[in-house]
Amino acid sequence: MPLGHWITEFLNQILGGPVVALLRALGAEPTDVHHPIPQHVATEILIVVVTILFAAWFKRRLSVERPGGLQQCVEALLTNPMSVGARDLLNDIVGHGATRYLPMIGTIGLFVLLCNLISVIPGFESPTATASVPFGCALTVFAYYNFCGVRRHNPLGYAKHFLGPSIFLAPLMFPIEIISNLARLLSLTVRLWVNMLVSELLYMLFLGMTLSVFAGASKINVLGYALAPIPALVPLVFIFLHIFVAFLQAFVFTLLPVIYVSGAVAEEH
Helix, strand or coil: CCHHHHHHHHHHHHHHHHHHHHHHHCCCCCCCCCCCCCHHHHHHHHHHHHHHHHHHHHHCCCCCCCCCHHHHHHHHCCCCCCCCCHHHHHHHHCCCCHHHHHHHHHHHHHHHHHHHHHHHCCCCCCHHHCCHHHHHHHHHHHHHHHHHHHHHHHHHHHHHHHCCCCCCCHHHHHHHHHHHHHHHHHHHHHHHHHHHHHHHHHHHHHHHHHHHHHHHHCCCHHHHHHCCCHHHHHHHHHHHHHHHHHHHHHHHHHHHHHHHHHHHHCCCC
16 A cells, blocks of 8 residues: 555544544535545645654754754755745845745745655655645635735725725726735646646656556567666656656745735835
């Protein structure tokens, strides 16, 4: 049994009963009462738990004078020479006081990155290749940047953001701005979901095709030996491609929330 399926089975055995009771209390009937926790949710739980344990362990190893290689790699997610870290983006786009938004923006970006990358480990699938996961992340971003806007300007002041520069244009601008903001949910969800789904499908497709070619050619001794390295090399290409897509989509899912927060807290709209 693949590791991802084993973890899902384990979580359903120990948490299945309470999850079913909770869903029914909320008025939702689980599709499978024996397995109410799907694999992508189990994988998300694993990622969160492992990340918390890693952070607790890693915190004791932090050093200002002598940062190790692992610390430098982690810090590169926040700030790096290319200015594409979470802190770099916030400082460049939001400006003064941007650090206050780093915990939430950084957490969302890191969670998306780990969900994207976990399928590199055999036996796991990327939770972000399931539409409900990107939608949940997009909904979190949507709620957060609107909350930041309300907290910064108060509800009435933030509502003026949707009315446009002139009171005469307000009846036209208000529905446009509302639709534009709601469209961000769809944009964030579809962009992440489709890219990760296609990345995983391409990897599995070309891996299967490569193994089929090798299996057919292996019947001929000389050609079989000549093609022996291919099943090892071709998957590596698509693994690196998948890793690139994982980092790229995590970057986009960090950049766009930063832009949305910047627009929500800006003094002039």
